[in-house]
Amino acid sequence: MKKHNYSAGPCILPQEVFEKSAQAILDFNQMGLSLLEISHRSDEFVAVIEEARTLVLELLGLQGKGYQALFLHGGASLEFLMVPYNLMKVNGKAGYLETGTWASGAIKEAKLFGETLILGSSKEANFNHIPKGYEIPKSLDYFHCTSNNTIYGTQMKAFPEVDTVRVCDMSSDIFSRTLDFSKFDLIYAGAQKNMGPAGATLVVVKEEILGKTGRTIPSMLDYQLHIAKESMYNTPPVFSIYASLLNLQWLKKQGGIAGIEKINNAKAELLYAEIDRNPLFKGTAVKEDRSYMNATFVLENEAHTPIFDQIWEQAGISGLKGHRSVGGYRASLYNALPLESVQVLVDTMKALENKV
Amino acid sequence: MKKHNYSAGPCILPQEVFEKSAQAILDFNQMGLSLLEISHRSDEFVAVIEEARTLVLELLGLQGKGYQALFLHGGASLEFLMVPYNLMKVNGKAGYLETGTWASGAIKEAKLFGETLILGSSKEANFNHIPKGYEIPKSLDYFHCTSNNTIYGTQMKAFPEVDTVRVCDMSSDIFSRTLDFSKFDLIYAGAQKNMGPAGATLVVVKEEILGKTGRTIPSMLDYQLHIAKESMYNTPPVFSIYASLLNLQWLKKQGGIAGIEKINNAKAELLYAEIDRNPLFKGTAVKEDRSYMNATFVLENEAHTPIFDQIWEQAGISGLKGHRSVGGYRASLYNALPLESVQVLVDTMKALENKV
Numbered sequence: 001m002k003k004h005n006y007s008a009g010p011c012i013l014p015q016e017v018f019e020k021s022a023q024a025i026l027d028f029n030q031m032g033l034s035l036l037e038i039s040h041r042s043d044e045f046v047a048v049i050e051e052a053r054t055l056v057l058e059l060l061g062l063q064g065k066g067y068q069a070l071f072l073h074g075g076a077s078l079e080f081l082m083v084p085y086n087l088m089k090v091n092g093k094a095g096y097l098e099t100g101t102w103a104s105g106a107i108k109e110a111k112l113f114g115e116t117l118i119l120g121s122s123k124e125a126n127f128n129h130i131p132k133g134y135e136i137p138k139s140l141d142y143f144h145c146t147s148n149n150t151i152y153g154t155q156m157k158a159f160p161e162v163d164t165v166r167v168c169d170m171s172s173d174i175f176s177r178t179l180d181f182s183k184f185d186l187i188y189a190g191a192q193k194n195m196g197p198a199g200a201t202l203v204v205v206k207e208e209i210l211g212k213t214g215r216t217i218p219s220m221l222d223y224q225l226h227i228a229k230e231s232m233y234n235t236p237p238v239f240s241i242y243a244s245l246l247n248l249q250w251l252k253k254q255g256g257i258a259g260i261e262k263i264n265n266a267k268a269e270l271l272y273a274e275i276d277r278n279p280l281f282k283g284t285a286v287k288e289d290r291s292y293m294n295a296t297f298v299l300e301n302e303a304h305t306p307i308f309d310q311i312w313e314q315a316g317i318s319g320l321k322g323h324r325s326v327g328g329y330r331a332s333l334y335n336a337l338p339l340e341s342v343q344v345l346v347d348t349m350k351a352l353e354n355k356v
Numbered sequence: 357m358k359k360h361n362y363s364a365g366p367c368i369l370p371q372e373v374f375e376k377s378a379q380a381i382l383d384f385n386q387m388g389l390s391l392l393e394i395s396h397r398s399d400e401f402v403a404v405i406e407e408a409r410t411l412v413l414e415l416l417g418l419q420g421k422g423y424q425a426l427f428l429h430g431g432a433s434l435e436f437l438m439v440p441y442n443l444m445k446v447n448g449k450a451g452y453l454e455t456g457t458w459a460s461g462a463i464k465e466a467k468l469f470g471e472t473l474i475l476g477s478s479k480e481a482n483f484n485h486i487p488k489g490y491e492i493p494k495s496l497d498y499f500h501c502t503s504n505n506t507i508y509g510t511q512m513k514a515f516p517e518v519d520t521v522r523v524c525d526m527s528s529d530i531f532s533r534t535l536d537f538s539k540f541d542l543i544y545a546g547a548q549k550n551m552g553p554a555g556a557t558l559v560v561v562k563e564e565i566l567g568k569t570g571r572t573i574p575s576m577l578d579y580q581l582h583i584a585k586e587s588m589y590n591t592p593p594v595f596s597i598y599a600s601l602l603n604l605q606w607l608k609k610q611g612g613i614a615g616i617e618k619i620n621n622a623k624a625e626l627l628y629a630e631i632d633r634n635p636l637f638k639g640t641a642v643k644e645d646r647s648y649m650n651a652t653f654v655l656e657n658e659a660h661t662p663i664f665d666q667i668w669e670q671a672g673i674s675g676l677k678g679h680r681s682v683g684g685y686r687a688s689l690y691n692a693l694p695l696e697s698v699q700v701l702v703d704t705m706k707a708l709e710n711k712v
Binding site for chain 1: 357358359361363364365366367368369373374375377378379381382387388389390392393394395396429430431432433434436437461464465468546548553554555556572574575576577589590591592593594595596599674675
């Protein structure tokens with residue numbers, strides 16, 4: 001039976017990414033060698049990483065605008081540290097928006113480097129909304145926000161105007177919706193949602209913001225060094241980058257971000273309409289801030305849990321359990337999840353009405 | 357035609373690792389899902405990383421001796437930084453042995469943290485030997501060495517007695533030869549030689565040495581935090597860890613390190629015998645320090661280069677070119693390279709004698 005994979009990450013990728021990347025492990029580019037056993041400095045792999053770096057900028061509309069795309073190690077969690085290392089001046093300060101667990105993690109690391117202002121926080125409301133109406137002081141070294149909060153199912157629909165460097169953790173919604181990406185100076189994202197398999201981290205950075213802190217930066221944490229080395233300062237996560245390239249090529253064939261956004265909107269609207277219509281369910285995030293990537297919802301009556309779980313498991317749905325800090329359910333609607341899978345989920349929610 | 361892959365890393369892995377890891381990308385454990393699309397916190401993946409961590413300690417003979425095995429991000433290059441962050445006391449000092457490019461890289465990062473003594477160096481001789489007869493002062497926070505120098509083809513056959521913490525970068529020869537691994541307090545290795553595909557980093561650390569520096573360590577760089585989180589502080593490089601597990605399982609079936617060492621010895625002895633016998637070639641490393649993982653050699657007469665290159669390329673050999681800083685040839689003899697491939701190389705060297 002076909003599986004409908006709602007995993008929050010690592011998550012569903014297009015079937016062609018699975019098939020082509022599996023083939024590359026057996027024989028890459030008809031070289032008679034596995035992708036896993038060739039040098040990362042071979043012409044064949046250099047072509048992969050260069051195409052991936054170029055395609056990232058093309059898809060984001062950032063070509064020729066002073067940006068560099070890097071494929072690094074460490075996940076977004078290492079970026080929590082690299083951002084202040086590279087951007088917070090000695091005795092400087094930065095402003096953070098606290099919208100969830102990952103934002104809190106970023107704030108924790110920034111505090112090791114300098115004054116870290118929490119400009120707005122929804123922590124007291126278990127992060128069920130995006131803070132608004134906060135003030136952004138002058139003379140920040142940078143402003144940091146998290147565009148989508150995987151655990152809590154919220155998403156920033158608008159971004160504040162700032163007069164400083166704007167940094168955004170887009171781990172869970174990059175490549176899912178059109179934005180003016182040139183309003184951001186540094187975007188980072190762990191691969192394992194809409195970019196590719198776990199193990200690679202995307203950093204897109206405007207070069208002109210770098211080299212201004214007065215800090216000595218360890219080599220592996222230095223964006224300028226990674227740029228100078230064309231994203232190959234050390235052996236990169238080869239397989240994850242190759243599978244990411246396949247996924248980006250797939251995205252381009254879907255009409256790029258604008259093309260996939262239409263499908264993503266249809267998926268989210270179908271599911272939220274059912275959450276709102278069906279008296280047995282309620283959403284956990286404030287409506288205006290609902291994420292189009294991760295829809296979080298609970299049963300009005302917890303006693304229905306065993307029967308609902310049985311219905312969706314029998315329908316071939318997997319990965320629907322909510323994060324332990326929210327409970328209930330989380331339907332992750334990443335790019336590769338087809339509309340058909342959302343219809344299956346909605347059908348199970350309707351089916352519950354007939355059973356209770 | 358079968359390829360004989362001498363790549364220095366990423367490098368040859370057993371065919372069954374390629375086949376099983378490709379299959380897992382199409383359908384993992386008959387779940388109806390790809391390995392790439394399941395949660396790293398699923399029971400299925402937790403079982404993978406736990407088995408891999410246990411098997412590492414078992415193969416190294418370190419079970420029940422106070423060690424933890426971690427699969428981290430970042431490659432050995434990130435360890436260059438994590439080692440001093442975790443082990444060099446504030447106002448402390450460390451001693452390093454400088455045996456090649458990677459040792460120099462480790463020294464560079466350590467200098468950011470404290471007094472970094474170069475106890476011995478073969479830099480002036482283009483790293484063609486392992487320094488000996490150096491003194492190790494008292495009261496070092498740790499002693500750091502590199503067991504095998506991929507680029508220069510040298511390998512430490514003995515390790516000095518020290519009265520401090522002993523750290524070793526074993527990226528290019530871990531799991532290849534028997535050693536008393538309990539003499540090391542911290543061993544690290546980028547995956548992409550004898551452990552698995554690029555993208556994961558192995559750290560084996562004796563817990564009792566940690567937490568003694570007085571430093572505040574950023575989360576992602578803190579070994580104690582990674583231990584507390586059972587090597588899953590953040591999303592790990594899932595595919596690389598799974599393929600590493602397959603490779604470690606293969607190694608166990610070969611009789612573990614002692615089993616593979618016999619074959620590795622036979623391979624190295626076959627090749628070095630030919631390098632020494634054949635008047636057209638000479639080795640670049642001092643004999644007593646020759647690496648059994650990376651044999652570096654040059655033609656006595658550079659004019660023979662085009663014809664020799666043609667012979668080995670026609671024999672299906674790939675990845676034989678030496679690193680740009682040494683020139684000539686480098687035959688990497690990692691665990692998965694069969695003795696048969698070394699015989700093919702030796703035959704091409706003999707064939708050159710008949711052609712010039």
